[in-house]
Amino acid sequence: MNAEDELTAAQAALAGEHACVYGYGVVGAHLSDDAETAARALQAHRDRRDDLAALIRAGGGEPEASAPTYELPQPVTDAASASKLAVLMETRLAALYADLVGAAQSGELREFAAQALVAASVARGRWGGEPVAFPGLSGRPGTPGTQASPTPQTPSDTETPESPQ
Amino acid sequence: MVTGVTNTVDVRRRRLLICLAGLPMLGTALAACADDAVPKSAPGHRLDVDMDVKVRWRAVEAERALLGLYAATLTAHPGLSDTLAPFTARHTEHLDVLVEGGPLPFSASDPLAPPSPGSADVPADAAAALAAVAEAESAAAEARVADCLAASGSRFAAVLASVAACEAAHAATLESA
Incomplete structure (x- = not known):
């Protein structure tokens, strides 16, 4: 791992946060009972997005901007499909942060990534995702991981238990 | 790593040449050569x-x-x-x-x-x-x-x-x- 890997992993996680900010807007619109939960999640991801952008800038990088639009991996029509999207987003985000934990060159960035991985795992559970033994790591650690896509633009890259078939 | 080994060999060969050049003082020169610290392989982290x-x-x-x-x-x-x-x-x-x-x-x-x-x-x-x-x-x-x-x-x-x-x-x- 070097500075280039670190920046690549940080930008990927940032892209994931951008996608989550977009996605939680959609999720919140379909939840009447859990609208407040979705609003809190949206704010949490905005905060983390801004913190990560600041960390990237502090490291001399230029934080990537969000995409103009995102394609949802599956249609969101009701509360159930909205929760499903939230689980999928947190699952993918956990993988991006696990990568960043491994790629981080500074203790500050590693800590940020580790806390974000924990937060994504807890959020995933709150939206109904079954706990897994190694959030963010594909299968058992030690086997090479697959890079999860941060954006809902690539529905083919859904190597998660919650992915639509 | 490869560069390191090559350097080490070159240093030792050079030291050997110096030793041979100093043949009259063979005893002390060889002693010096024997003391030559051979860099051990790095212990890693x-x-x-x-x-x-x-x-x-x-x-x-x-x-x-x-x-x-x-x-x-x-x-x-x-x-x-x-x-x-x-x-x-x-x-x-x-x-x-x-x-x-x-x-x-x-x-x-x-x-x-x-x-x-x-x-x-x-x-x-x-x-x-x-x-x-x-x-x-x-x-x-x-x-x-x-x-x-x-x-x-x-x-x-x-x-x-x-x-x-x-x-x-x-x-x-x-x-x-």
Whole structure:
């Protein structure tokens, strides 16, 4: 791992946060009972997005901007499909942060990534995702991981238990 | 590495030529040559490795303690077995992976031996027992994040962060159960 890997992993996680900010807007619109939960999640991801952008800038990088639009991996029509999207987003985000934990060159960035991985795992559970033994790591650690896509633009890259078939 | 070896060889050859040039003073010259410090192969990140062994050992002990708590809780509350079985299964996975990471020199006991229940105090009330397990999971998650920051191996750090993430989700799930 070097500075280039670190920046690549940080930008990927940032892209994931951008996608989550977009996605939680959609999720919140379909939840009447859990609208407040979705609003809190949206704010949490905005905060983390801004913190990560600041960390990237502090490291001399230029934080990537969000995409103009995102394609949802599956249609969101009701509360159930909205929760499903939230689980999928947190699952993918956990993988991006696990990568960043491994790629981080500074203790500050590693800590940020580790806390974000924990937060994504807890959020995933709150939206109904079954706990897994190694959030963010594909299968058992030690086997090479697959890079999860941060954006809902690539529905083919859904190597998660919650992915639509 | 290759460059380093080449340099070393060149230095030694040069020293040998100097020794031969100084033939009249063979005795002292050869003595000097014999004293020539041959650079040993770098010991690697020995300190880092030792550090990670300690971190791994701490994580293994914590997993064993959690499994012991689950076992004690199930002994006191057999009715919780369906609820808690998937949780203990995930902790067993953690323990397996942490133990597979390499030898643990401080091992006094078999790290994979079944945990002994009974060491933990389990509340008589089932809900309170679950709350106690949730609290232990939460504390373990915090400790694994700290271990993640202490780890030098990047892959190992990611495993520890992932274990912490699982335990934090366990705590949240048990709290809302």
